Amino acid sequence: MNLSATQTVMPTRDDLSFQETNCGYSLTDAQLEADRCLQCKHQPCVTACPIHVPIPQFIKKIGENDLEAAYDIITSRSNFPNFCSRVCHVEHQCQGSCVRAIKGESVAINHLERFVSDHMSQKRLIKQASIDKKIAVIGSGPSGLACASDLAQLGYQVDIYEKEAYAGGIVSYGVPEYRLPHRWVYLEIEKIKELGVHFFYNSILGNNINLDVLKENYDAIYIAIGEEKMVPLNVPGENLPHVYNSFNYLKKVFENKIDDLLDFKKVIVIGGGNTAMDCARCAKRFGADVTIVYRRLYEDMPASASEIQEASKEGINFEFLASPVEIREDSIILTKREVISTDKQGRNKTVEIPNSNYSIEADAIILALGSKPDMRLRNKLGIQTDPKGRVLINDDYQTSISNIYSGGDMVRGADTVVRAIDAGKKAAKNIHEKILEPH
Ligand code: SF4
Numbered sequence: 001m002n003l004s005a006t007q008t009v010m011p012t013r014d015d016l017s018f019q020e021t022n023c024g025y026s027l028t029d030a031q032l033e034a035d036r037c038l039q040c041k042h043q044p045c046v047t048a049c050p051i052h053v054p055i056p057q058f059i060k061k062i063g064e065n066d067l068e069a070a071y072d073i074i075t076s077r078s079n080f081p082n083f084c085s086r087v088c089h090v091e092h093q094c095q096g097s098c099v100r101a102i103k104g105e106s107v108a109i110n111h112l113e114r115f116v117s118d119h120m121s122q123k124r125l126i127k128q129a130s131i132d133k134k135i136a137v138i139g140s141g142p143s144g145l146a147c148a149s150d151l152a153q154l155g156y157q158v159d160i161y162e163k164e165a166y167a168g169g170i171v172s173y174g175v176p177e178y179r180l181p182h183r184w185v186y187l188e189i190e191k192i193k194e195l196g197v198h199f200f201y202n203s204i205l206g207n208n209i210n211l212d213v214l215k216e217n218y219d220a221i222y223i224a225i226g227e228e229k230m231v232p233l234n235v236p237g238e239n240l241p242h243v244y245n246s247f248n249y250l251k252k253v254f255e256n257k258i259d260d261l262l263d264f265k266k267v268i269v270i271g272g273g274n275t276a277m278d279c280a281r282c283a284k285r286f287g288a289d290v291t292i293v294y295r296r297l298y299e300d301m302p303a304s305a306s307e308i309q310e311a312s313k314e315g316i317n318f319e320f321l322a323s324p325v326e327i328r329e330d331s332i333i334l335t336k337r338e339v340i341s342t343d344k345q346g347r348n349k350t351v352e353i354p355n356s357n358y359s360i361e362a363d364a365i366i367l368a369l370g371s372k373p374d375m376r377l378r379n380k381l382g383i384q385t386d387p388k389g390r391v392l393i394n395d396d397y398q399t400s401i402s403n404i405y406s407g408g409d410m411v412r413g414a415d416t417v418v419r420a421i422d423a424g425k426k427a428a429k430n431i432h433e434k435i436l437e438p439h
Contacts, residue, residue: 001035001036001038002032002033002035002036003036004036004104005103005104005105006104006105007033007036007105007106007107007108007111008025008029008030008032008033008036008108008111009029010022010023010024010025010029010108010111011023011024014313016284016285016314017178017285018176018177018178018285019177019178019181020177020178020179020180020181021178021179021310022086022111022114024111024114024115024118025111025112025114025115027065027115029115030062030111030112030115031062031063031065033107033108033111033112034059034060034062034063034112035063036100036107037055037056037059037060037100037107038099038100039056039059039060040056040099043055043056044097044098044099045094045095045097045098045107045109046094047097048093048094048096048097049093049094049418050093050416050418050419050422051077051078051418051421051422051425052077053073053074053077053078053094053113054073054076054077055094055109057073058070058071058073058074058112058113058116059107059109059112061073062112062115062116067116067119067120068120068123070116070120071116071117071119071120071121071123074113074116074117078418078421079145079146079149079150079188079421079424079425080142080145080146080171080188080417080421081113081114081116081117081121082114082117082118082121082184082187082188083142083171083180083184083185083188083417083421084110084113084417084418084421085110085111085113085114085117086110086114086175086179086180086184087171087175087179087180087274087416087417088110088416088417088418089304089416090106090109090110090304091304091305091306093418094106094109094110095107095108095109095110117184121184121187121188122187124191124194125149125152125153125191125192125194125195126153127152127153127155127195127196128153128154128155129155130155130157131154131155131156131435132157133156133157133219133220133435134156134157134158134159134217134218134219135148135151135156135157135158135159135218135219135220135221135222135431136158136159136160136161136214136217136218136220136221136222137151137158137159137160137161137221137222137224138160138161138203138205138209138214138221138222138223138224138225139160139161139162139163139169139223139224139225139226139408140160140162140167140168140169140189140199141168141169141170141171141224141225141226141408141420142169142170142171142408142417142420142421142424143224143407143408143409143420143421143423143424144160144162144169144222144224144408144424145160145167145168145188145189145192145424146420146421146422146423146424146425146428147222147224147407147424147425147427147428147431148160148192148197148222148424148428149188149191149192149195149197150424150425150428150429151428151431151432152192152195152196152197153195154428154432156432157196158195158196158197158198159197159198159199159200159218160197160198160199160200161200161203161205161209161214162199162200162201162202162203163202163203163204163205163225164201164202165201165202166201167185167189167199167201168182168185168189169226170226170417170420171185171417172185172254173247173250173251173253173254173255174247174250174275174278175278176250176253176254176278176281176282178281178285179278182254205223205225205377205381206377206380206381211381211382211404215401215403215404218403219403219435220403220404220405220431220434220435221403221404221405222397222405222406222407222424222427222428222431223381223383223391223399223404223405223406223410224406224407224408224409224410224420224423224424224427225410226371226408226409226410226414227371227372227373227374227409227410227413227414228371228373228374228377229371229372229373229374230245230246230247230367230369230370230371230372231367231369231370231371231372232367232369233270233324233327233367233369235324235325235326235327236326236327237326237327237328238327238367240327240328240329242264242329242363242364242365243327243364243365243366243367244364244365244366244367245366245367245368246271246275246276246278246279246366246367246368246369247371249261249279249282249366250275250278250279250282253282258286261282261283261286261364262286262287263363264283264286264288264363264364265287265288265289265363266288266289266291266360266361266362266363266364267280267283267288267289267290267291267362267363267364267365267366268290268291268292268293268332268360268362268364268365268366269283269290269291269292269293269365269366269368270292270293270294270324270365270366270367270368270369271292271294271367271368271369271370272292272294272295272296272300272301272302272303273301273302273303273368273370274302274303274304274307275368275370276292276294276303276366276368277292277303277307277308277310277311278307278368279366279368280292280311280316280366281310281311281314281316283364283366284314284315284316288364289317290315290316290317291316291317291318291319291360292311292316292317292318292319293319293322293323293324293332293334294318294319294320294322295321295322295323295337295350296320296321296337296339296347296348296350297320297321297339297348298318298320299348300347300348319334319360321336321337321338321339321350322334322335322336322337323335323337323352324365325357327365328359330361330362330363331359331360331361331362332359332360332362332365333357333358333359334357334358334359334360335352335353335356335357335358336352336353336356336358337350337351337352337353338350338351338353370414371409371414372389373385373388373389373390373410374389375389378391382401383399383400383401383404383406384399384400388413390410390411390412390413391406391410391411392411393405393406393407393411396430396433396434397423397426397427397430397431398430398434403434405427405430405431406427407420407423407424407426407427408420408423408424411423
């Protein structure tokens with residue numbers, strides 16, 4: 001048993017490039033870290049994992065140097081461990097409940113999962129005997145991919161409709177290369193294609209693809225297109241050409257359409273989530289002086305602690321207790337805020353301090369304020385939603401229209417990649433059961 005109170009160090013690069021920052025464990029590192037796991041009988045880490053990956057079991061297999069068995073254990077619950085191990089909010093999930101964290105640092109479950117998936121993700125998926133039923137999946141983000149993969153492995157003919165010219169959704173254009181190298185996303189997509197799944201790109205629901213037509217041609221449909229619109233800031237100057245939303249900014253980075261992004265010297269990012277950190281860290285890599293403006297305090301930021309620390313380490317500035325009131329061509333006007341109380345989640349609640357406006361120089365502003373449903377599209381689809389526009393589903397993931405299922409951010413609002421995968425898997429299971437036993 002390795003009694004060290006601290007995690008085995010993950011080697012990192014510090015050259016501010018787009019190559020992956022974390023370099024991965026060696027076998028020796030991984031086995032050293034695996035040896036810190038107490039193999040707890042009550043398994044609090046498994047309970048805290050949204051998809052209940054059998055964590056101690058796969059860690060044990062690392063110790064035995066049986067990486068294939070470790071991979072099989074992980075993929076019994078998660079289609080894409082190479083995504084989850086890099087983007088999960090582990091401090092709020094498995095690692096946040098790890099017993100080793102009581103007197104030191106948790107076991108580095110994410111690094112161990114990544115070690116296994118990096119070594120085993122080439123393992124191909126196996127298709128069972130063909131079932132003569134067709135399923136359409138709309139949206140090729142993690143939820144759609146998980147649903148399509150599970151159904152294709154069960155033997156269904158699956159077609160995926162994707163609005164972009166490439167697959168992957170948020171794990172393609174939403175997470176920069178230095179955090180999740182795109183080769184892992186391409187690999188998973190290739191594995192799904194090998195199952196016979198067809199991808200139809202530039203297919204926009206409610207535009208050039210019609211739900212009624214799809215209903216006639218498929219036995220079931222799974223819709224997982226996430227939230228379609230960015231939350232606006234609603235201040236004067238928001239529509240100036242040097243103001244980006246996080247979606248557009250990260251998409252330009254992903255598509256390497258970065259000529260204009262390279263010119264910026266002073267970039268302001270508004271927001272406190274992981275997406276704000278992603279935008280800020282990309283801008284930093286393009287050579288800008290970057291400041292994140294957040295209306296509350298450090299401890300209130302929804303971003304992962306590791307992302308905030310990495311951003312800080314890379315020299316990104318933070319302006320807390322401030323919010324924008326106007327954007328100008330060469331600057332942003334902020335107003336100071338003060339804490340007045342705490343909200344239901346225990347986060348500081350703040351209000352503007354009157355007459356406290358000040359200005360910061362800026363030649364680009366990135367708004368990372370989250371996403372929301374496109375109500376016009378949702379109404380057009382004719383699927384029942386709640387007042388916020390979130391699609392209503394029953395326990396079987398079925399929407400108000402028979403044979404149409406939904407999951408992921410469309411149903412829950414913006415949420416984690418692992419929960420999107422979970423929804424896709426559960427919808428696939430329910431679609432399969434419904435088709436096998438229609439009544
Ligand atoms: Fe291992 Fe931590 Fe899970 Fe216990 S809680 S089984 S120490 S990973």
